[in-house]
Structures are given as C-alpha cells and as structure tokens.
Amino acid sequence: MLIIGGIASAIGVAIALAIDWFPPQATEEAHKIDTLYDVLLIFSVPVFVLVVVVVLFSVWKFRMRPGQELQDGPPIHGSTTLEIVWTAVPAIVITGLAIYAYAVLHDIEKAKANTLEIGVTGQQFTWSFQYQAGGKTINSPQLYLPDHRPVRLKIKAVDVIHSFWVPAFRLKKDAVPGITTDVRFTPKTLGAYPVVCAELCGIGHATMRQTAHVISPTAFAAWLKQKQAPPVAAGGTSAGGGNAAGKAVFASAGCGACHTLADAASNGTIGPDLDKVLKGQDDTFIRTSIVSPDAEIAQGFPKGVMPGNFEKTLSKDEIDALVDYLAQVTK
Ligand code: CUA
Numbered sequence: 477m478l479i480i481g482g483i484a485s486a487i488g489v490a491i492a493l494a495i496d497w498f499p500p501q502a503t504e505e506a507h508k509i510d511t512l513y514d515v516l517l518i519f520s521v522p523v524f525v526l527v528v529v530v531v532l533f534s535v536w537k538f539r540m541r542p543g544q545e546l547q548d549g550p551p552i553h554g555s556t557t558l559e560i561v562w563t564a565v566p567a568i569v570i571t572g573l574a575i576y577a578y579a580v581l582h583d584i585e586k587a588k589a590n591t592l593e594i595g596v597t598g599q600q601f602t603w604s605f606q607y608q609a610g611g612k613t614i615n616s617p618q619l620y621l622p623d624h625r626p627v628r629l630k631i632k633a634v635d636v637i638h639s640f641w642v643p644a645f646r647l648k649k650d651a652v653p654g655i656t657t658d659v660r661f662t663p664k665t666l667g668a669y670p671v672v673c674a675e676l677c678g679i680g681h682a683t684m685r686q687t688a689h690v691i692s693p694t695a696f697a698a699w700l701k702q703k704q705a706p707p708v709a710a711g712g713t714s715a716g717g718g719n720a721a722g723k724a725v726f727a728s729a730g731c732g733a734c735h736t737l738a739d740a741a742s743n744g745t746i747g748p749d750l751d752k753v754l755k756g757q758d759d760t761f762i763r764t765s766i767v768s769p770d771a772e773i774a775q776g777f778p779k780g781v782m783p784g785n786f787e788k789t790l791s792k793d794e795i796d797a798l799v800d801y802l803a804q805v806t807k
Contacts, residue, residue: 477529477530477533480529480533481522481525481526481529481530484525484526484528484529485521485522485525485526488521488522488524488525489517489518489521489522492517492518492521493514493517493518497513498510498513498643498646499643499644499669500644500665500667501644501646501664501665502642502644502645502663502664502665502667502669502690503644503645503646503647503661503662503663503664503665504661504662504664505584505645505646505647505661505662506644506645506646508580508583508584509580509584509646510646512576512577512580515573515576516573519569519573523566584660584661585660586660587660588626588660588662589626590625590626591625591626591627591628591660592621592622592625592626592627592628593608593627593628593629593630594606594607594619594621594627594628594629594630595607595613595629595630595632596619596629596630596631596632596640596651597631597632597633597634597651598631598632598633598634598638598640598651598673598677598684599633599634599635599638599783599785600635600636600677600678600680600684600780600783601673601677601678601679601680601681601683601684601781601782601783602617602684602686602730602783602785603619603638603640603671603673603684603686604616604617604785604788604789605617605618605619605620607700607703609700609703609704610704612704614700614703614704615788615789615790616703616728616789617686617728617729617730617789617790618686618687618688618689618728618730619671619686619687619688619689620689620691620696620699620700621663621688621689621690621691621696622663622690622691622692622693622695622696622697623663623664623665623666623690623691623692623693623696624662624663624664624693625662625663625693626660626661626662627660627661627662627663628658628659628660629649629658629659629660630656630657630658631649631650631651631656631657631658631659632651632653632655632656633651633652633653634653635653636653636677636678637650637651637652637653637675637677638650638651638673638675638677638684639651639673639674639675640659640671640673640674641671641672641673641674642669642670642671642672642688643669643670643672644667644669644670644688645661645663645669645688647659647661648674650675651675663690665690666690666691666692667689667690668687668688668689668690669687669688669690670685670686670687670688671685671686671687671688672684672685673685678780679778679780679781680746680780680781680782683733683734683746683781685733686730687730719797719800719801719804721793721794721797721801722797722798722799722800722801722802722804723739723740723801724797725790725794725795725797725798725801726740726742726798726801726802727740729786729789729790729794729798732744733746734746734747734781734782735747735748735749735750736749736750736751737750737751737802737805737806738751738805739805740805746781747774747777747781747782748774748777750802750806751806753774754802754803754806755806755807756806756807757803757806758803759799759800759803762799762802762803763795763799766786766795766798766799767784767786767787767795768784769782769783769784770782770784
C-alpha cells in the first residue's frame with residue numbers, strides 16, 4: 477500500500493507541477509506566490525493521493541466475502557502511537573507551511589520607497605481608480621500603472637462587498653463597505669491585464685471587469701498630465717463622422733464591453749444595442765441614459781446593471797463629448 481501510495485504521489489506531484497496554472501507573471505511579487513503555490517502542491521497532493529490509495533486498498537482488501545455476512549470485524553481498541561503520529565506529522569507540516577506563507581506575505585507587503593498610491597472604488601457594477609495629481613483627485617475608469625514603480629492600492633466599496641482581483645498580478649483583496657483595504661505590488665511587464673471582481677455582488681457581477689494597463693513611466697506621466705487637463709470636446713472628427721473626443725471617451729470608459737455600437741466596432745450584449753435604442757433620440761435622452769441609467773430602462777434589460785456614477789468618474793467635458801458623439805453616430 478505504501479509503495480503504491482508513494483508511486484501514485486510522485487506521479488500526482490509531477491502532473492500538478494507540469495500544469496501551467498497561471499497567466500503571465502506581471503509583477504515582481506508573482507514568482508514568490510507561484511513558488512509558494514508549487515510548495516503547497518508538493519505537500520498537499522501526496523496527502524490527497526495517499527488517503528485515496530488507503531481507502532481504495534482497504535475497500536478491496538477487507539471486502540466482505542461469501543459466508544461472512546453475519547460476522548463482525550475484529551475488535552480494535554485504537555493505537556496511541558498511530559494517533560500521536562497522525563496528529564503530530566500534519567501539525568508540523570501545517571505549522572511549517574504557515575510560517576513560510578507568512579514570510580512570503582510579510583515580504584510582499586513591505587513598504588517601499590517612492591510608492592505610488594492609487595484609490596480603488598468598487599461598486600455595482602464597476603471599478604474606478606483615483607489618482608492624486610496637482611492637488612486634485614483624478615478619476616479614471618481604467619487602471620494605469622507605471623512600469624517598475626511600487627504601487628499601493630487603497631481599496632474601498634460603496635455598496636456591497638466586492639473583491640479586487642488581477643490574476644496576472646497574483647493579488648486579490650476584498651473591497652468592503654466602511655473600511656479601506658490595501659495591496660502592494662510592483663508591475664514589471666508592460667501590457668494590459670484583466671481586472672476582475674471575485675465576489676458575487678449582484679446581477680451584474682460578471683460584467684464588473686476593467687483593464688489594468690502597465691505602461692512606461694513616461695507614458696504614465698503623459699497620461700496623468702492629460703487627465704489633469706482633459707482636451708476640450710470641440711473640434712476633431714473621427715473616421716465615422718462622430719466627434720473624436722467623444723469616441724475616445726466611449727473607448728476609455730469601457731462602454732463597448734456592454735454595448736454594441738457600429739461606429740466604435742463594439743459588440744457587447746450585456747446592455748442595449750446603442751445603434752437601435754439611441755436611434756433618433758435627442759441629446760437630453762442620451763445624457764440621462766448615461767448619468768442616471770435607471771431613469772428609463774430599455775425593454776428586456778434589468779435595472780441596476782449599468783453603473784450610476786459616470787457623472788463622477790467622467791468630467792463634464794467628457795460627458796458632453798460622449799453625448800455629442802453618440803447623437804451623431806446613431807442619427
Ligand atoms: Cu463586484 Cu462581483
């Protein structure tokens with residue numbers, strides 16, 4: 477039994493380590509988490525495999541044979557030695573793993589110089605991100621991070637519990653109404669990574685997705701500067717005939733994730749098809765639909781799915797440009 481268990485455990489560990497479990501490592505902390513995960517696999521897979529082998533072996537070895545129907549098994553009064561062993565070994569293993577896991581966590585959460593602090597707000601059903609620049613709070617519907625600079629996110633929730641999760645960063649933390657939670661990490665790979673809500677938070681939970689963009693420090697500085705002084709909506713026409721600033725807002729606010737709009741080449745189906753529901757509508761209707769989405773709901777769509785905070789996360793100029801753009805391309 478021990479030989480079979482040993483061989484099965486070795487095969488189990490080999491398979492567990494061979495599987496590519498995670499997305500690319502986009503932070504400096506990611507490889508520590510992945511190593512921790514591998515060590516946990518090395519310890520936990522044999523436990524699972526050994527238990528299964530003992531159960532299957534016993535079922536086969538001690539099965540009831542013809543003529544034994546009325547017999548009882550031998551009386552067993554327990555074994556003190558065995559009980560000490562099976563209590564002490566797991567206790568030592570678990571204590572060791574807990575100490576190791578604590579050391580990894582402690583290392584990851586260490587405060588670092590030149591840390592960039594960014595606010596994260598979770599609400600039904602979107603994330604928004606707050607930056608401090610030039611004495612002002614700048615709201616962004618997408619997360620932008622400079623490469624290789626330590627970041628500390630301060631996470632809040634305004635309604636129910638959400639969970640901020642970026643799989644490529646290997647971090648996840650609950651966003652809880654009434655308290656601020658935080659995570660620290662240092663992005664190390666340029667790219668765009670999904671931000672996901674990992675706590676069932678209502679009907680739109682699955683749509684609570686944004687993107688974390690890791691960009692160069694120069695690009696980040698330029699982005700933050702541009703955010704401080706949003707371009708005026710006037711002037712500039714996009715290829716589709718709508719105003720270019722509005723089209724940019726449509727893209728950056730993530731509207732296309734839920735809505736179909738031919739001019740923006742988006743094909744989301746969570747919310748109404750804008751080419752249809754906005755056709756022939758005036759600016760007032762379009763504006764109301766953006767800032768108070770529940771005022772009038774398109775047939776067949778539930779209330780409360782579209783975030784009601786665009787008046788806060790977008791500037792007045794951005795909303796003006798977006799309304800103008802939508803009116804033009806859905807005429
Ligand atoms: Cu927010 Cu799920």
